Amino acid sequence: MNRLACAACLLSTLAAWTPPHAAASSRVPAEKSNQIEIRNFMFTPKTLTVPVGAKVVWINRDEEPHTVVSANGQFAPSKALDSNDSYVATFGKPGTYVYYCTVHPFMTGTIVVK
Structure with a gap:
C-alpha cells in the first residue's frame, strides 16, 4: 500500500471514530434532569418526576448549610x-416522596416516582 492510500485509510478511520468521552458527555443531560439545586433557600425544581430506579442528586448552591x-x-x-x-x-419504588430541610423547615420538595 502506498503512503497516500495509507493516509486516506487512516483519515477515514479517524473520522468514524468517536472518542470515549463523547458517549459519556451525551448522558449529562439525562443525569442533570435528575438534579435538584438548593439555591436561595429553595429546592429547584420543587417537584421532580423520575422513573423507578432513578438516582436523584441534590446540590447545595447556598452559602448556608x-x-x-x-x-x-x-x-x-x-x-x-x-x-x-x-x-x-x-x-426503587413508585410513590410520592416529600422531603424538607431540617435547618429551614419551610424548604420543602417532592419526588414523584413512576
Whole structure:
C-alpha cells in the first residue's frame, strides 16, 4: 500500500471514530434532569418526576448549610450539606416522596416516582 492510500485509510478511520468521552458527555443531560439545586433557600425544581430506579442528586448552591430529609422516613437523610456539597438518593419504588430541610423547615420538595 502506498503512503497516500495509507493516509486516506487512516483519515477515514479517524473520522468514524468517536472518542470515549463523547458517549459519556451525551448522558449529562439525562443525569442533570435528575438534579435538584438548593439555591436561595429553595429546592429547584420543587417537584421532580423520575422513573423507578432513578438516582436523584441534590446540590447545595447556598452559602448556608441545608439537609435533605424524607418527611415519612422513606429514604435516608443527608448530612448537613455545605456550599457545593451534594447528596444522592436512589428511588426503587413508585410513590410520592416529600422531603424538607431540617435547618429551614419551610424548604420543602417532592419526588414523584413512576
